[in-house]
Amino acid sequence: MNTNILAASLPDVAMEIDQRGIALPSVGIRGFRLPMQMKNESGAIQPVVVEAEVGVSITAEQRGAHMSRLVETLYEWASAPHSPQETPELLSQLVDRLQSDQANLRLKFLYFLSQPAPVTGVPGLLEIEVDWQCRYEKGRFESSTRFLFPGMTLCPCSKAISEYGAHNQRAHVRLWLQPDDRLPQLPEAYLPMVNESCSMGIYPVLKRQDEKYVTERAYENPRFVEDVARELTLRLRESNRLQWFRVECESIESIHNHNAFAAYEERTGK
Amino acid sequence: MNTNILAASLPDVAMEIDQRGIALPSVGIRGFRLPMQMKNESGAIQPVVVEAEVGVSITAEQRGAHMSRLVETLYEWASAPHSPQETPELLSQLVDRLQSDQANLRLKFLYFLSQPAPVTGVPGLLEIEVDWQCRYEKGRFESSTRFLFPGMTLCPCSKAISEYGAHNQRAHVRLWLQPDDRLPQLPEAYLPMVNESCSMGIYPVLKRQDEKYVTERAYENPRFVEDVARELTLRLRESNRLQWFRVECESIESIHNHNAFAAYEERTGK
Amino acid sequence: MNTNILAASLPDVAMEIDQRGIALPSVGIRGFRLPMQMKNESGAIQPVVVEAEVGVSITAEQRGAHMSRLVETLYEWASAPHSPQETPELLSQLVDRLQSDQANLRLKFLYFLSQPAPVTGVPGLLEIEVDWQCRYEKGRFESSTRFLFPGMTLCPCSKAISEYGAHNQRAHVRLWLQPDDRLPQLPEAYLPMVNESCSMGIYPVLKRQDEKYVTERAYENPRFVEDVARELTLRLRESNRLQWFRVECESIESIHNHNAFAAYEERTGK
């Protein structure tokens, strides 16, 4: 309470009237890390470590934002588990607390999915990079989600021209999604699509029988980065829940010191 | 010659007819590093080490791109110095060589500018991160340039509420530019604007007299990240050469373990 | 069971006899990420996301290591919470499971500590980077722990030569520790020492009264990186539990685009 009295006596420079006449669409904090608990569609809770960026708009008259309130709001939110569907409520709180017209939020975290070995079934956890970018303005919420899945590509050209063998490599499959409901996503539903679109999926544990299986299936199933982008596109179209998506496959070429990539994007018009 | 005969006898899988009916807007290579020589407006040549991404579009019928041609084209280009104004010619060559409708190029490199100490004039070289994103389609060239300049911010709130001192820190000032001529840019013209927009510029060498000057000028000139974004906006508007720009100031807060940022963008409508 | 029969029929290349006569001190996996639960000295459990490197030695006769067993052992370990003191048991399991003489383990993770605002007491969580390097050979366990704490430095020279103000900045305080018991450490005990050794501590949330306090205390307490290294050394000597330590303070200079650092190390001889 004493500290509030003190606060009242301190000048509030952020509230000064700015004369430059320039409203700023986003002012806030970045690289802020905190623990959170993600609740998925089946209600399971996974602890994650989030890197957050959060900002609000300020009017032309307002010199600055009260950034400590952004941090306080994030901490309060992180005190309980939340599903992705609840995210608009967080941005609504930010807008209220900062008395702003608009809020934006970016959350990046690793999320682990089960990926058991394909023959022996030995359990494994595959880490998926998740990146949510959300925006809330006048009661309207929008977001896009980016996932980074690992996969494997085996080069069709190398296989076709060689007597034996074919170069293959780990690839990064990036997926940007805007579903019809505009909400951020967790990656569960997309891992099977990525596994099918690559020459083979990637596994944390492989025993010898699994390694034989993975090697042979990849050789039977050569895929350029171009093929992966197209195969994934076909599967995403079928998912029927997306108003927009972008796919990108980037392979860590085993024969070069640079990567190969192919990108595609589509708006369904809904 | 023998190798050309051999090549002719090898299947060209990239040229196979694809049945999936999906044209890809960008297929190529990324993370490719090579030495180049940048020629600035006054004709001076600076050797740089570039990280390149280059891609072309492929039609729905074409299974893949001939990626080795992208590398060969880059090497040929890098065999002589080039000014930014010549970049459309590189993309034109890519389109021709790959028989594509469209090419895109991204070049990231460090570029050094003179930034002598403010009082003693001791010479120093300040590194500026440059990032060009270029696109060429049907004879039409477009690009945007991103710069990362370092600067200093001194917090107006901290100064106003404290008996003495004020927290200050290094900041990253990012500038995205699309000039009227749509060409990529080198950073010479923008360093003075950044130095003026921050509480103080950043210097590679400061002797004691310089350090006194820098400390006092920064204290006399407190700037929030919001102030830097607005000051830079005013200066960019005056430059009168830009059809679009975006500015962002991100300060490595000395009192927090996270950063503060403010962003603004503007299209002049030309 | 069928898969075990199959496994038995597959050649085990890693078990081939190697003819090159070179025993390898460490063979294993790196960049393996998994969730773990850290139990601190008071029994509290914190979920963390770990990046692990784990390896074993192989004899000159053995062609390779069975790396999938390293992953399986890590997963089993991560199925329950563990205190740092239990880590030797994990390495003992690795040595047994891989039939090796020696195992080494590196775990890197973010660990959050409470750091409330200094005046208002608003709660905050400060992330500390933790890096354990452990080694187990013939029943003997050794480890060193590295922490990265954030702190603040305010330049004594800048203060002394300037009429007003002083440049200050975020700093990274790195601490490498080998305690008498050779066990890996969590950072709780060291945060107060770091806060005292810097010009000021770093806080996730600061209200205006806090910001005034932090600004003024830092100005009253100027510290070079050299001072921080020495102050921390004095405090670590008093802790009386360490057989070796190394300290390093690296400040993200607000007046330069490079950092300043000072390092010191000491073996107490125990």
Next chain:
Amino acid sequence: MNTNILAASLPDVAMEIDQRGIALPSVGIRGFRLPMQMKNESGAIQPVVVEAEVGVSITAEQRGAHMSRLVETLYEWASAPHSPQETPELLSQLVDRLQSDQANLRLKFLYFLSQPAPVTGVPGLLEIEVDWQCRYEKGRFESSTRFLFPGMTLCPCSKAISEYGAHNQRAHVRLWLQPDDRLPQLPEAYLPMVNESCSMGIYPVLKRQDEKYVTERAYENPRFVEDVARELTLRLRESNRLQWFRVECESIESIHNHNAFAAYEERTGK
């Protein structure tokens, strides 16, 4: 000249007498980037962009180092091309200029080597990461050089157990060297050893005939990370110029989302 008079009137805090009784072995700057010109054994000059760390020791009585002199010395050095063999002279200048007993220097840069395609001979430049760590004390100079070469590994186990195909991937081959003459090194002499020790070398450009060659040679030449470490060890022993070396092969496993590594080190006793 006026500025020198001013300088004389400003207090020199770094020269204050420190009471804590702790001599610091290394105080300096880090993350300092500047252009340099490297002259190799045949006299060819390659422009590079260097990231430098440079420090000196200070006595227990001295409060701080004059860090601006470190920057000035680096700039003067960089004004002309230098061979690695001249590096002791740079450290000698640092010791003189800072009136210190000891200086240390770390330089990291990319260095490009010719690596033409193996069949067609199409030219290519392979980037090698170079990292020099040097130390000079009482007229005695020591250094170690670290290189990062890219290479390719094809898994012998995967090949042996599979009907067809074998997983393969890009690998990072790291080499730490201390030659008999204690001088830092450029990578020319080591690239052939790395290419021979891996399943195959890595090439910036490969035409179809080259890709066939690379694919088939790699399949004929399966190598675990353990094999690469041992093969490289055999070749380094023959080089007969090294008093100490360490090798490490880390493969970006195509079947996993983590890497495999093998390490070895040897002191010849010279």
